[in-house]
Amino acid sequence: MARDNKQLNIMIIDELPERSMAMEKLLTNLGHRIVATASSGHDLPQLVSRYQPDIIIIDMDSPDRDTIEHMHSISAERPRPIVMFTNDDDSDTIQKAVKAGVTAYIVDGMHPQRVMPILETAMARFKEYQSIREELEKTKNTLEERKLIERAKGIVMKQQNYDEETAHKTMQKIAMSRNMKLVDLARSIIAAAELLRTGK
Amino acid sequence: MMTEKSKLPVPEKHELTLGFIPLVDCCVLVAAREQGFFKKYGLEVSLSREASWANIRDKVCVGALDGAHMLAGMTIATTLGLGFNKKPMVTSFSMNLNGNAITVSKALYERLLEKDANIENDPNLSAKALKQILQEDSAAGKPMLNFAMVYPYSNHNYEIRYWMAAAGINPDRDVALKVIPPQYMVDNLKDGLIDGFCVGEPWNSCAVSMGVGKLLTSGYQIWNNSPEKVFGVTRDWAAKHPKTHLCLVMALIEAAAWIDNANNRDSFANVLASDEYIGIEPDIIRASLAGNFNNHADAEPRSIPDMHVFHRYQANFPWCSHATWIISQMYRWGQLQEVIDIKQIAEAVYRPDVYRLAASRLGLTYPSFNYKTEGEQGSEWKLDDDDLDFKLGADKYMDNIVFDPDNVVSYLSGHKVENCLVELAQLEKLNR
Numbered sequence: 001m002a003r004d005n006k007q008l009n010i011m012i013i014d015e016l017p018e019r020s021m022a023m024e025k026l027l028t029n030l031g032h033r034i035v036a037t038a039s040s041g042h043d044l045p046q047l048v049s050r051y052q053p054d055i056i057i058i059d060m061d062s063p064d065r066d067t068i069e070h071m072h073s074i075s076a077e078r079p080r081p082i083v084m085f086t087n088d089d090d091s092d093t094i095q096k097a098v099k100a101g102v103t104a105y106i107v108d109g110m111h112p113q114r115v116m117p118i119l120e121t122a123m124a125r126f127k128e129y130q131s132i133r134e135e136l137e138k139t140k141n142t143l144e145e146r147k148l149i150e151r152a153k154g155i156v157m158k159q160q161n162y163d164e165e166t167a168h169k170t171m172q173k174i175a176m177s178r179n180m181k182l183v184d185l186a187r188s189i190i191a192a193a194e195l196l197r198t199g200k
Numbered sequence: 201m202m203t204e205k206s207k208l209p210v211p212e213k214h215e216l217t218l219g220f221i222p223l224v225d226c227c228v229l230v231a232a233r234e235q236g237f238f239k240k241y242g243l244e245v246s247l248s249r250e251a252s253w254a255n256i257r258d259k260v261c262v263g264a265l266d267g268a269h270m271l272a273g274m275t276i277a278t279t280l281g282l283g284f285n286k287k288p289m290v291t292s293f294s295m296n297l298n299g300n301a302i303t304v305s306k307a308l309y310e311r312l313l314e315k316d317a318n319i320e321n322d323p324n325l326s327a328k329a330l331k332q333i334l335q336e337d338s339a340a341g342k343p344m345l346n347f348a349m350v351y352p353y354s355n356h357n358y359e360i361r362y363w364m365a366a367a368g369i370n371p372d373r374d375v376a377l378k379v380i381p382p383q384y385m386v387d388n389l390k391d392g393l394i395d396g397f398c399v400g401e402p403w404n405s406c407a408v409s410m411g412v413g414k415l416l417t418s419g420y421q422i423w424n425n426s427p428e429k430v431f432g433v434t435r436d437w438a439a440k441h442p443k444t445h446l447c448l449v450m451a452l453i454e455a456a457a458w459i460d461n462a463n464n465r466d467s468f469a470n471v472l473a474s475d476e477y478i479g480i481e482p483d484i485i486r487a488s489l490a491g492n493f494n495n496h497a498d499a500e501p502r503s504i505p506d507m508h509v510f511h512r513y514q515a516n517f518p519w520c521s522h523a524t525w526i527i528s529q530m531y532r533w534g535q536l537q538e539v540i541d542i543k544q545i546a547e548a549v550y551r552p553d554v555y556r557l558a559a560s561r562l563g564l565t566y567p568s569f570n571y572k573t574e575g576e577q578g579s580e581w582k583l584d585d586d587d588l589d590f591k592l593g594a595d596k597y598m599d600n601i602v603f604d605p606d607n608v609v610s611y612l613s614g615h616k617v618e619n620c621l622v623e624l625a626q627l628e629k630l631n632r
Binding site for chain 1: 253254255259261262263284351378384393
C-alpha cells in the first residue's frame with residue numbers, strides 16, 4: 001500500500017467516544033490515519049492483527065493494557081511485536097503519560113521521534129478532559145459540603161437553642177481548635193445526632 | 201499484638217497513596233485502612249483503585265503511587281526489565297497464599313467429565329482428560345481451545361501452564377492462551393470466546409454462581425499454599441522511606457492477621473464488596489472468603505478451606521525460595537532470555553529483613569532462614585525449633601516434583617514440558 005512516509009496508522013482505545021473523536025480529528029489533521037477506534041473489552045489481539053497499527057493510543061482507565069502487553073510475549077509468531085512507547089529509557093515520558101492518563105504502544109523498531117508528536121497530542125487532549133472533569137468534581141464537592149454544614153448547623157441550633165450565626169461561629173471555633181475541617185466536624189455532628197436518634 | 205505507642209517508628213512520610221486491583225486479596229490493604237491499622241502507625245493512606253496491572257507498575261515506577269498490591273512476579277519482572285518498564289523493586293510483605301482457580305465452561309466440563317469422573321478431586325486427572333480432548337480435537341481438525349489468564353508475569357499464568365504441562369500439554373502450542381482482564385473473564389466465558397481461565401477471586405465464584413462455568417481445580421491443588429500477591433515498592437522508595445516502609449509492613453501484618461480470622465471475614469465482606477473497593481454482590485465475596493463454591497446447583501457447595509490464606513502458615517513472610525521459583529518459571533516458559541544469577545535477583549527483590557524487623561516489633565516469631573525446599577510437605581508442619589511457635593502450611597506440587605532453590609537448573613530439566621530459551625549449561629555455570 002502506498003502511503004506518505006510520514007503517515008502513521010493509529011489505533012485508539014478509549015472509554016470516552018467524545019474524547020476519542022476529538023483526538024481522531026486532531027491526529028488526522030497531523031496527517032495520520034486512524035485505522036480503528038475501540039472501547040474496552042473487544043478482542044484486541046484480533047483487532048491489532050487485522051488493522052496492523054503502527055501505534056496504539058490507550059486510555060489508562062482501560063483494563064486492556066494488560067492484554068496488549070501480553071501480545072509482546074507471544075510476538076514470536078507475529079511480524080510486528082508491540083512495545084510500550086518510551087523515549088529511550090527516560091522515565092520522563094512515562095511520568096507525563098501517567099499524569100495525563102494516556103499511554104501508547106508502538107511497533108518494535110519505530111523511531112521515538114516519529115511518535116512523540118502523536119503522544120503529545122493525545123496527552124494534551126486527555127489533560128483537557130481531566131481538568132473539565134476535575135472542575136465538575138470540585139463544584140459537586142463544594143455543593144455537598146455546603147449541604148452538610150447547613151444540616152449540622154441546624155442540629156446545633158436546635159440542640160443548643162442558638163441562632164444561626166452563633167451556631168456557625170461555635171462550629172468554626174471547635175473546628176479550628178481541633179485542627180479539623182468544618183465539613184468534617186459537620187459530618188461528626190450529623191453522625192452523633194443520627195446515633196442518638198436510632199438509640200432512642 | 202504488642203505495640204507500645206512510645207516505641208513506634210516515626211514515618212518519614214505519612215500521607216500515602218497505595219494502588220490496588222479490585223480482587224478479593226486486596227482486602228489486606230482495605231482492612232488496614234478501614235480497621236485503623238494504618239492510622240495506628242501514623243499513616244494517612246488513600247487507596248487508589250487501578251484498571252490494570254500495567255497501571256500499577258507504571259504508577260509505582262514513576263512515584264504516582266507510593267506502593268501497591270502487586271503480582272509477586274511483577275516485582276521481579278520489573279526489576280529485570282521484562283514487561284515494558286525497568287526499575288528495581290522490592291517487597292517485604294507477602295499479602296496472601298492461594299486465591300486462584302481454574303474455571304472452565306460447562307461444555308468443556310462435561311467433556312472432561314466423560315473422560316474421568318474424578319476431575320474435581322485431582323488436577324492430574326483433569327489435565328490428562330484435557331490432553332485427551334486436545335488430541336481428539338486436533339485429529340478431527342477442530343480449532344484450538346482458548347484459555348485465558350490475567351498477566352504474563354502472574355502466578356495465574358504459571359499455575360495454568362503448570363497444570364497443563366503436567367499432562368504433557370504445551371501451553372504455547374497445544375492451546376491458545378491469552379490475557380484477559382479479570383473483570384471480563386466471566387463474560388468471555390459466557391460468550392464462548394474462551395473455554396477456561398485461571399483467575400483470582402471473586403471471578404471464579406462469579407462464574408460459578410452465575411452458572412456460566414465450573415470450578416475445575418483450585419490453585420491450591422496445583423501448588424499447596426503458593427505465593428500470590430505482595431506489597432511492592434521501588435527500591436529507591438524503600439531506601440528513602442525506611443521507617444515508613446517498616447510502619448506499612450507492621451500495619452499490613454496486623455491487618456492480615458485480622459482478616460485471616462473467619463469471623464472478621466464474614467463481617468468485612470460488605471465493606472470489601474462496596475463500590476469503593478470491588479463493587480460486586482457481598483454474598484459472592486462472603487462465600488469466597490469462607491472458601492465455599494457453588495459448583496453444582498443442587499449439591500452442597502464445594503469447600504476449599506485454604507482458598508484464602510492471609511496470615512497463618514507465615515503467609516506474610518517473603519520467602520526467597522518463592523522468588524526463585526517464580527524466576528524458574530520465567531525461564532521455563534521462555535520469558536527470561538538472559539542468563540542471570542538467580543539468587544542475587546531473588547534476594548535483591550525479596551527482602552525478609554524488613555519483614556523480620558516488623559514482626560519482632562510486633563512480638564511475633566518468624567523463620568530465621570530465607571529459603572526452604574518447596575514441594576516436600578503434604579500437610580501442615582513445624583520447624584525443628586522449640587522456640588518457634590508457628591506452623592507452616594503444606595507446600596506440595598500436583599506432580600510431586602520437589603523444588604530445590606539451590607538446584608534450579610536440574611529442576612528445569614526435570615520437567616516434561618519447558619520452552620526455555622537459554623542454554624541451561626550457561627545458567628548452571630552462573631548458579632553453581
